[in-house]
Amino acid sequence: MTSMDIEKIADYFTDSLRQVLRTMAGFEVSNTSCDQLDFSDKESNIIGIMVLHGKKDAVISLSMEYSTAAMVIAYMTGILPEELSESDLFDGVAELVNIMAGEVKARLSNTPYHFLLTSPFSIGGTSLKVARKKNLTEACRHLKAGEMDITFRIAYI
Amino acid sequence: MDIDLYQIFGTSTKNIIKEMLDLDIKGMDSLKEEPGEIHSMGVSSIITFAGTRKGRLLIDMEPGLALYVANTLLGEEYDNIKNQMVLSTVSEINNIVSGDAVTQLNNSYSMRLRLAPPIVFTGQDVIISIPKISSLSSWGDTDYGRIRINIAWEGGNS
Amino acid sequence: MIKRILLVDDSPIIHRLLRKTLESNGYEVCGDAKNGREGVEMYKSLKPDLVFMDITMPIMDGLEAAKLIKELDPQARIIMLSAMGDDEIVGQAKELGIDIFLKKPFDDYKIISAISKVI
Numbered sequence: 202m203t204s205m206d207i208e209k210i211a212d213y214f215t216d217s218l219r220q221v222l223r224t225m226a227g228f229e230v231s232n233t234s235c236d237q238l239d240f241s242d243k244e245s246n247i248i249g250i251m252v253l254h255g256k257k258d259a260v261i262s263l264s265m266e267y268s269t270a271a272m273v274i275a276y277m278t279g280i281l282p283e284e285l286s287e288s289d290l291f292d293g294v295a296e297l298v299n300i301m302a303g304e305v306k307a308r309l310s311n312t313p314y315h316f317l318l319t320s321p322f323s324i325g326g327t328s329l330k331v332a333r334k335k336n337l338t339e340a341c342r343h344l345k346a347g348e349m350d351i352t353f354r355i356a357y358i
Numbered sequence: 359m360d361i362d363l364y365q366i367f368g369t370s371t372k373n374i375i376k377e378m379l380d381l382d383i384k385g386m387d388s389l390k391e392e393p394g395e396i397h398s399m400g401v402s403s404i405i406t407f408a409g410t411r412k413g414r415l416l417i418d419m420e421p422g423l424a425l426y427v428a429n430t431l432l433g434e435e436y437d438n439i440k441n442q443m444v445l446s447t448v449s450e451i452n453n454i455v456s457g458d459a460v461t462q463l464n465n466s467y468s469m470r471l472r473l474a475p476p477i478v479f480t481g482q483d484v485i486i487s488i489p490k491i492s493s494l495s496s497w498g499d500t501d502y503g504r505i506r507i508n509i510a511w512e513g514g515n516s
Numbered sequence: 517m518i519k520r521i522l523l524v525d526d527s528p529i530i531h532r533l534l535r536k537t538l539e540s541n542g543y544e545v546c547g548d549a550k551n552g553r554e555g556v557e558m559y560k561s562l563k564p565d566l567v568f569m570d571i572t573m574p575i576m577d578g579l580e581a582a583k584l585i586k587e588l589d590p591q592a593r594i595i596m597l598s599a600m601g602d603d604e605i606v607g608q609a610k611e612l613g614i615d616i617f618l619k620k621p622f623d624d625y626k627i628i629s630a631i632s633k634v635i
């Protein structure tokens with residue numbers, strides 16, 4: 202796994218997510234690289250996570266504030282943000298991860314990076330801290346539309 | 359076989375905690391279905407495994423127990439569960455417990471399971487939501503706080 | 517002469533625990549590698565008497581690293597120390613000529629008696 206490979210794979214995931222957001226929520230989001238701070242253990246509100254089992258295992262995640270999750274899920278479902286429960290947000294963010302990963306799985310199926318999906322899960326809370334191992338091969342992207350900011354991360358472990 | 363797929367994790371948790379920390383876990387004898395959302399007690403670690411089936415183990419500890427585990431194993435006096443070494447220790451315990459249980463499942467049922475490295479997290483009022491998959495939990499008590507394990511296998515609980 | 521031991525594991529906790537056990541029993545930890553690739557490089561430069569090697573690690577796993585070390589030095593002494601220890605993994609390790617396979621968790625006795633069988 203070279204750094205070029207992982208950047209390319211990160212682009213597959215973010216392309217897939219942009220497509221999902223465009224099709225299902227009507228959002229056009231920009232895709233920018235992360236700064237160094239984003240690789241540290243930054244605290245967030247809600248994180249959707251999936252472990253990918255392959256020749257090398259990987260973890261992908263989408264992190265965002267509750268307000269962003271509410272906006273995205275509201276546009277996806279047609280339900281007003283204030284009518285969405287916390288449970289709806291967790292389900293929605295996990296589903297975003299699931300759809301994104303499903304599409305990339307097909308794209309990588311005949312490459313050395315093919316993987317098996319696992320059940321996505323979401324974690325939420327205040328001052329949430331997720332710890333990962335150090336020295337991983339990883340990549341990070343911001344997907345932005347207005348004040349919405351979704352951070353995508355992938356780490357091969 | 360099916361109930362073994364769950365109970366074996368409780369047995370491994372008790373045995374590993376006893377062996378590494380000389381700490382008894384009381385309870386952890388029964389399994390109860392969890393709703394979709396799990397409220398973390400303090401520090402939670404999730405590990406997934408895949409082979410002929412896919413599953414995961416969540417280990418959840420109250421802060422006092424997480425600190426006791428890290429301080430006893432490392433001979434330190436950490437007082438904050440957000441400390442990287444405290445989180446890493448809980449993560450390593452999950453790795454060892456899962457490794458022990460999965461080894462037995464592989465040898466007994468040829469499941470060819472392999473572990474992915476664990477993820478560990480903490481925060482205030484943390485909720486873990488795992489849609490699409492039902493799970494069973496078991497609780498135990500120690501002198502330093504409660505511990506819960508939650509096990510899920512894709513394809514249902516039966 | 518003090519025996520020099522290289523530790524290869526991605527867990528900082530395991531490094532701490534092993535170092536405590538080894539140093540209190542008169543061994544020198546000559547290197548701490550966090551993945552298999554680092555382990556192979558450090559083996560070349562440090563020429564340790566023994567390697568403790570985990571299996572599941574980022575960048576390069578322990579079985580691959582052990583294979584490369586054995587190719588470089590067929591006399592290399594390696595103890596595998598892994599959370600997993602099913603028959604298939606133990607079989608793979610044996611095929612590579614691994615001296616001893618230990619399953620985590622471990623205590624001082626398990627570590628020291630394994631070392632005494634190898635060096």
